[in-house]
Amino acid sequence: MVRSIIDVPDLTPAELDALMDTAEDIIARPDDYADACRRKKLATLFFEPSTRTRLSFEAAMYELGGNVLSVTGAGTSSAAKGESVADTAKTVSCYADIIAMRHPKEGAALVAARSASVPVINAGDGGHCHPTQTLADLLTIRREKGRLGNLTVGLCGDLKFGRTVHSLINAMSRYEGLKFVLISPEELKVPSYVKNEALKKKAIPYTQTTDLMDVIGELDILYMTRVQRERFFNEEDYLRLRDSYILTPEKLKKAREDLCVMHPLPRVNEISVAVDEDPRACYFKQVLNGKYMRMALILMLLGLKAGGDRV
């Protein structure tokens, strides 16, 4: 089986550091990477809505001099005829050198990876995980704070269905001196499997609260998330919970001067647009960092480096 990336633990901490270093190198000298993926093709198979992640992968491949084949929406592909994920992966492996896949079902990317003969990158599988968003998040934290350890990280909103949160906890739990503050309504707490594996097993300190204002002053990072409407079983619960947290300039007055406010986007109401002017707002920087990290990941999985040389 070729190497695929289904979740963050598929990458060692040393590899994560190397990916961030490559991303920094791409930022510093983009021209050296302009042909690195010449004649290579990335297939983006997106069976769930996306703006950022798909375009980010596609922009990443184009900036590496490669090409892109794209499927968007289950309705326009053979999935609508009943084709299995495994068969789709085998088929697409005949056309592309690497696959990025988003799917509404947890585990779909793993199934694809087991059948594909080219690397598969999980671009989000249901409410499970989203490793390349985490790559964007890690580079943002490293660039903004200068470190990935010794931080108090607040995660706020839908921590149950928010797959970016699950992958981020997993990734950050590997650094020293971390403390997590989990801020959510009772119904949307971090699932126990994530807490057990990433936090309890490693004895990483964390607290859980429903009140953002009680803890905002302690945080180095505040990672806001959207309430994941598409994963709710009924609309009433969604409507009741969707505006649990709305970050405003007023609330930020209680926060540290060097707080880093993050959000994987899309935002709905969780961060008022007035916060965008605040120098602590880092969520659009995350978007850009995501493209550089995806470039670095594509290079790594294809065994290529600047100039198109093999590693």
Ligand code: NCD
């Ligand atoms: C996230 C996702 O798809 O999980 N978005 C993204 O990839 N940037 C977060 C979300 O949809 O709320």
